[in-house]
Amino acid sequence: MDFIRCETGSLESSDCLVTVEPSNNFSIDIKSTVDRQFYNSILTDIKKTLEKWCKDNNINNPLIKITIDDRGALTFAIKARVYTALNRSANIV
C-alpha cells in the first residue's frame, strides 16, 4: 500500500487537523490545547481508529506518520478525522 501526504480537519476551536504521511517508521505525534488533560485519551482514539482502519482495509503495519494538531475536538471528531485522513492518504474513496 502506498501512502501520500494528506490532511483533514481544521484548526478551529473544537476541531483538529490530522496529517498522514509516508514514513520509514510508524509514529504518532500529538499536539493539543488540552494535552495536559486528554493526551492519553487522544492517543487511544488514534490507535483504535488506526486499528479499525487497518482491519477494514486488510492492511498490516502501515509505514506512516500520523500528526494531530488538536484544538479540543471531541472523541468522535478525532476518530472521524483520523479515519478520513487515512482513507485519503491511501487514496481510498
Added chain:
Amino acid sequence: MIKNAVGRYIPASIKGYGNLTPFAGSDAIYPEIKPKASGIIKRKSKDQNKILPTLVDAIKATGLKDGMTISFHHHFRNGDMVVNQVMDAIASCGIKNLTLAPSSLTEPHDYIAPYVENRVVTKIITSGLRKKLGDLASNGKIEYPVLFHSHGGRARRIEEGSTQIDVAFIAAPGCDFLGNINGTDSLTPCGSLGYAHVDARNAKYVVAVTNEIKGTPLKRISIPHYLVDYIVKIDNIGDPKKIGTGATRLTTNPMDLVLAKISADIIAASPYFKSNFSFQTGSGGAALATTRFLKEHMIKRGIIAGFATGGITSYMVDLLNDKLLDCLYDVQSFDLNSSLSLRDNRNHIEMDSSFYANPLNAGPIVNYLDVVILSALEIDTKFNVNVVTGSNGIIREASGGHCDTAYGAKLSIVIAPSFRSRLPIIVDDVTTVVTPGEDVDIVVTERGIAVNPARKDIESWIKNAGYPVYDINDLKKRIENITGKPEPIKFSDEIVALIEYRDGTIIDTIRKVEQ
C-alpha cells in the same frame, strides 16, 4: 496550613503579605473599628504649577522611589495605553522593586512583562492578570505572590490602608487646566472612572495623564482638581474602540445567546421579576447579552426595572432610553455607547468602587441587588466558582465583582457553556475558588440547570418556566459523557498567588503548574 471554609489549605503567613486570615464564610468577618487611610497633607498649593511636560518630570516630582506602590485604573481595558508608557518612564528612571496595584491588567500589558522579569515590578496586587503576565505569575516568575482581590475588596484595601498607594497614575480622557478629571468629555472617552476614585482620594500623589488639557473648566467632574497633584499631556492614552472587546464583547455567538435566553427566562420566572427590580450582568458575552432577552420579558409583562449596576453595556443603555429602567449605576462603561450615555443622561450615574461593592462601608449598592448574572471558567459540585485560572491551571482572567455581587444579590445565577474546547465546566473541585458556593444559587448550562440545594425555593419556579433541573453531580456526569473525564492538572507546592475574598480573608491560593 489551615483548612478554610471552602476546604482549601491556607498558609499562616507568606512572604510579602505577612500573616494571612483564612476565609471563614461570606458573612463571617466583622471589621475592627479603625481610622480610614486617606493620603497625606503635602504642601501649600498656591502658585504650584501642576502641568508638567513629561511623565519622567511627574515621576520625579512625586518622589517615586524603589519599593513604592503605584496604581492605575483599567477603564480603557484592552485599549489602555497609559500603563505601558508610565512603566517605560519609570524604568528609564532606574526605579526598581515597585508594587503594581492597578484595578486590573488587560491584554496590552503583555508589554510590561520584561519589567517584571528585570525586577522593576516585584509585586502585583490586582483583580486580573492575562496572557503573558498570567503565564509569568503561574510559573513563579514574579518575586512575590500575586494577590487577587475583588473590585469591592480593592476599595476596602485602599480605604483601610492594606494597599497604600504612593503614586496613582490616572488615565484622564477629560482633564482641565485645574486638574479636574472625567472619563467622558473627550474624543477618546472611557466613560466612568469608578475604579480611580478611591485611588485619587487615598494615594499620596495623583498624576493625571491626559491627551488634551482643556483651557475651560469641566462641567461634569468625576475626580476633583484638589486631589490631583500633577497633569501630564501625552499623545495617546487609550483607544475607546477596544473597550468592548474580549470579556466585554457584545456577542453574536449562538451558544452565548442560548445561555442568555435561558437566564432571562429564569429571571422572568422568579419572584424577583417585578416592577422596580434591580440587576447586574457580569462580563462575558452570555451574561452581558442576558439583558437583551430580559428586555422582551419586561415589555411583555409591563415591568420597569429600578436600577442596574456594574459594568454598563449598550443593552442596559437601551433599557434606560426606552424608559424600561429608572437609573444606571456605572462603575465601568463597557462600550462607547455607555460612555456617551453617562455623559448625556442624568439618570446614568457614575459610582466609585466603594459605592459599588466595598464590604466594610455603610452599604454598597451590591447589597441592594435582586439578581446578578455571572460568568464562570469552572463551577464545582459544591457550587464554588473559578474566574481566575483556566482549566490548565494558568492564570488568565479576573476576579472582578464576581464574589461581591454573588454575596449581595438575592439571586445569583452563574452561566457557562457546558464545556469549552473539550474541558468540562462543571468539575469536582474548581482549580481556584474565587466565589464560595454558599453565594451561588443557580448554575445554567445549555445542557441543563442545577440549583444550590440550600435554595429549595428555586426549583419549582424554574420548572414552571419549562426548564428541567438536574442535581449538579448528574449534570457533571452528563457533560463528562460527551467530553471524557479530564486527567487532573499537576501542581507543585509553591504558592504563586493568593485569592483574597472581599473581606480580606484568603479563600484560595494558586500553585505553580508542574511542567
